[in-house]
Amino acid sequence: MLEALLVMAGIALVLGAGLGYAAIRFKVQGDPLVDKIDAILPQTQCGQCGFPGCRPYANAIADGDADINQCPPGGDEGVRKLADLLGREYKPLNEEHGVEKPKCVAIIDEQTCIGCTLCIQACPVDAIVGAAKQMHTVVEAECTGCELCIAPCPVDCITMEPIPETVQNWKWKYPTIPISRAA
Amino acid sequence: MLAKLFKFHGGVKPDSRKTASTQRPIAPLPLAPQLVVPLHQSIGGTPRPMVAAGERVLKGQPIGAAEGPVSAAVHAPTSGIVRAIEERTMPHPSGLAAACVVIESDGEDRWIEREPIPWQSMPGDELRDFLRDAGVVGLGGATFPSHIKLRPGDKPTHTLVLNGAECEPFITCDDMLMRERAGEIVRGALIMARMLRVERVLIGIEDNKPEAIAAMREAAREGVEVVAIPTLYPAGGEKQLLRVLTGVEVAAGRRPVEFGLQCFNVGTAYRVARAIDHAEPLISRIVTVAGNVEAPGNFEVAIGTPIDALLAAGKPLPGTDRILMGGPMMGFALPTTTAPVVKGTNCILVGDPTLLPPPPPEMACIRCGTCAQHCPADLQPFELYWYGRAHNFGKAQEYHLFDCIECGCCSYVCPSNIPLVDYFRYTKGEIWAREREKSAADSARERFEARNERQEREKREKAEKLAAKAAATRQKLADKEDAGDAPAAPATSPAEEAKKALIAAALERAKQQKSQVRPRNTDNLSADKLAEIDEIEARRTQPPGATIEPPESK
Numbered sequence: 001m002l003e004a005l006l007v008m009a010g011i012a013l014v015l016g017a018g019l020g021y022a023a024i025r026f027k028v029q030g031d032p033l034v035d036k037i038d039a040i041l042p043q044t045q046c047g048q049c050g051f052p053g054c055r056p057y058a059n060a061i062a063d064g065d066a067d068i069n070q071c072p073p074g075g076d077e078g079v080r081k082l083a084d085l086l087g088r089e090y091k092p093l094n095e096e097h098g099v100e101k102p103k104c105v106a107i108i109d110e111q112t113c114i115g116c117t118l119c120i121q122a123c124p125v126d127a128i129v130g131a132a133k134q135m136h137t138v139v140e141a142e143c144t145g146c147e148l149c150i151a152p153c154p155v156d157c158i159t160m161e162p163i164p165e166t167v168q169n170w171k172w173k174y175p176t177i178p179i180s181r182a183a
Numbered sequence: 184m185l186a187k188l189f190k191f192h193g194g195v196k197p198d199s200r201k202t203a204s205t206q207r208p209i210a211p212l213p214l215a216p217q218l219v220v221p222l223h224q225s226i227g228g229t230p231r232p233m234v235a236a237g238e239r240v241l242k243g244q245p246i247g248a249a250e251g252p253v254s255a256a257v258h259a260p261t262s263g264i265v266r267a268i269e270e271r272t273m274p275h276p277s278g279l280a281a282a283c284v285v286i287e288s289d290g291e292d293r294w295i296e297r298e299p300i301p302w303q304s305m306p307g308d309e310l311r312d313f314l315r316d317a318g319v320v321g322l323g324g325a326t327f328p329s330h331i332k333l334r335p336g337d338k339p340t341h342t343l344v345l346n347g348a349e350c351e352p353f354i355t356c357d358d359m360l361m362r363e364r365a366g367e368i369v370r371g372a373l374i375m376a377r378m379l380r381v382e383r384v385l386i387g388i389e390d391n392k393p394e395a396i397a398a399m400r401e402a403a404r405e406g407v408e409v410v411a412i413p414t415l416y417p418a419g420g421e422k423q424l425l426r427v428l429t430g431v432e433v434a435a436g437r438r439p440v441e442f443g444l445q446c447f448n449v450g451t452a453y454r455v456a457r458a459i460d461h462a463e464p465l466i467s468r469i470v471t472v473a474g475n476v477e478a479p480g481n482f483e484v485a486i487g488t489p490i491d492a493l494l495a496a497g498k499p500l501p502g503t504d505r506i507l508m509g510g511p512m513m514g515f516a517l518p519t520t521t522a523p524v525v526k527g528t529n530c531i532l533v534g535d536p537t538l539l540p541p542p543p544p545e546m547a548c549i550r551c552g553t554c555a556q557h558c559p560a561d562l563q564p565f566e567l568y569w570y571g572r573a574h575n576f577g578k579a580q581e582y583h584l585f586d587c588i589e590c591g592c593c594s595y596v597c598p599s600n601i602p603l604v605d606y607f608r609y610t611k612g613e614i615w616a617r618e619r620e621k622s623a624a625d626s627a628r629e630r631f632e633a634r635n636e637r638q639e640r641e642k643r644e645k646a647e648k649l650a651a652k653a654a655a656t657r658q659k660l661a662d663k664e665d666a667g668d669a670p671a672a673p674a675t676s677p678a679e680e681a682k683k684a685l686i687a688a689a690l691e692r693a694k695q696q697k698s699q700v701r702p703r704n705t706d707n708l709s710a711d712k713l714a715e716i717d718e719i720e721a722r723r724t725q726p727p728g729a730t731i732e733p734p735e736s737k
Contacts, residue, residue, distance in 0.1 A: 038628070041624075042620070042624055043623075043624035043625070043627040043628045043631065044627070045627065045631045053631060053635075054628070054631075055628075055631075055632075124631050124634065125627050125630040125631050125634065126630055126633070126634050127630070142626065142627070142630060144623075144627045165277070165279060166279060166281065167223070167273050167275050167277060167279050167280075167281045168223075169616070169619070170275070170276075170277040170279060170612075171609070171612030171613065171615075171616055172276070172605065172608035172609045172611075172612045173609065174609050175545075175602050175605040175606055175609060177544060177545055
């Protein structure tokens with residue numbers, strides 16, 4: 001009887017020590033789930049979800065503080081991907097946070113710009129160059145289309161322009177059969 | 184010498200219909216009054232324009248310089264005046280516009296000064312740069328800049344393969360080139376072989392072109408072997424041709440150079456020879472006009488010539504309902520024929536409903552597997568089709584969608600008339616778009632994080648600077664107090680104290696500055712003026728209530 005108890009206690013000790021060691025040795029820094037959610041989010045950093053950036057929103061989703069349908073730039077597809085990842089039910093985009101729009105870039109009307117640097121400070125990805133009392137301009141390749149620069153502009157010289165289709169970014173369309181009237 | 188040939192998987196045998204356009208020799212097409220030369224004519228970076236509107240250019244003058252590691256220059260195809268650099272419709276399925284140099288021909292067709300280069304004594308890099316600046320790109324269809332493929336790899340290349348298979352129906356531009364200009368093709372092949380340090384050159388030609396094979400055999404020199412290969416579409420695919428000639432199966436996602444092989448189109452070899460022996464950049468190419476036309480044939484066309492001019496030479500017959508660029512298997516319908524001929528234009532195919540019947544209605548996939556039996560890339564087209572339709576792009580990639588060469592064999596054999604290749608093109612486009620979005624998102628994330636970090640750092644540095652200053656001032660005050668007598672007890676909190684110290688320091692500084700600063704405009708005055716100022720100053724500093732004496736009269 002005592003032997004059996006000792007053996008069981010011994011096994012428990014050994015296994016416990018092993019598990020304890022593994023917990024320290026193989027500890028994962030940070031939450032891997034947050035990284036996965038963050039990878040799905042479009043990184044627009046627009047704050048339309050109500051969080052200051054995509055990463056904080058990812059954190060909130062992982063903690064269960066935010067719903068998965070608060071990201072308009074990610075669109076319907078983003079919600080579906082998040083639902084897939086988290087095993088949750090798909091929900092349509094919450095319109096309180098905005099609606100899905102075609103991807104745009106900010107354009108500064110350089111004639112009107114007074115060089116106040118307010119938009120530079122607002123840009124979350126440093127995509128606006130310029131200096132005080134110097135003309136500003138948007139580095140289009142880096143602009144995420146977050147619209148955060150529009151509100152601070154005192155002379156309303158920033159507009160959002162949809163990205164035009166070019167030979168380089170053109171895509172083949174889904175094959176469709178033209179419906180012709182029967183003779 | 185009879186070499187053993189190998190077979191690739193699948194393939195189809197469409198009616199080749201090549202005889203009509205091989206009846207006449209290659210004819211030069213008269214120069215069009217206006218040439219529209221797109222800047223972006225090869226894979227890679229868009230060349231930057233080197234001329235401005237209004238400038239006079241000579242034939243062969245570079246008008247666009249290669250931009251980035253993968254790019255090739257573009258040149259003026261004739262002499263004339265640059266009318267504009269503007270967006271013009273491209274020969275592309277989208278019908279969209281891109282930057283083009285519009286040249287109005289002056290009719291003189293005057294060459295820029297040129298001289299052959301001593302290529303045999305040139306270092307490899309210089310020679311490759313020369314080919315890049317001569318705008319030489321692969322003329323088999325992909326328009327990949329040739330100079331990159333001519334760099335010897337880490338592993339030695341043992342065989343150079345020239346692709347003269349030209350397997351697609353109707354197209355005969357390589358066939359005619361081999362018949363008429365075999366010598367220069369072989370010359371180009373030998374130059375490329377030397378650049379790649381290759382001993383063996385194989386030229387693969389489908390056996391439905393006996394005249395071309397004969398002409399090439401006659402021109403072939405030591406080390407060059409012309410091999411007739413069985414006619415089977417798509418034997419002209421790079422990987423398929425290498426498989427047939429050498430038995431090497433180039434693995435998925437790898438390049439032939441990793442297997443000691445390199446493959447070029449015969450047209451590319453010809454252009455290399457022209458570029459090196461005659462310093463002639465790639466400003467014209469041979470284009471087949473075939474199909475529903477009165478005068479099918481091959482034309483030597485200046486790059487930038489409107490396709491309309493080419494059609495005028497071919498004389499389309501009534502009943503024409505569409506114009507294709509490329510062949511019936513891989514070509515695409517041109518949205519407009521005003522677009523120019525580019526380096527990648529090998530054929531203009533004029534279609535009518537009997538020649539190229541409109542696709543019959545698509546029916547459901549019956550899972551017969553015929554497409555998989557005919558796929559030359561050993562793929563499962565039906566699986567790719569299902570995943571593409573279901574927008575399951577990850578799965579499509581897992582089934583090696585990107586090994587699909589879009590040859591059209593699957594669509595050709597499908598009993599349900601499913602345009603499989605259209606689905607694959609759509610799926611590829613969607614995957615590329617997502618890939619672009621992903622990389623943009625990654626860069627945005629990086630920049631956002633960098634910005635946050637910078638803001639944090641700035642805040643931290645400011646706080647540190649403030650703290651250091653406060654500490655220094657405290658130290659100074661403490662020193663002063665030590666020197667004096669009253670050691671004041673610090674009754675307040677350290678933060679408050681720091682603030683107070685700062686204020687004290689600022690006051691001190693201000694006082695010092697005040698005592699140092701004197702009004703500047705009194706510096707260069709005469710002695711009696713200074714005396715007067717002193718007097719006024721003295722009067723001003725008198726305590727109020729004191730008697731004011733009248734100033735001395737002078």
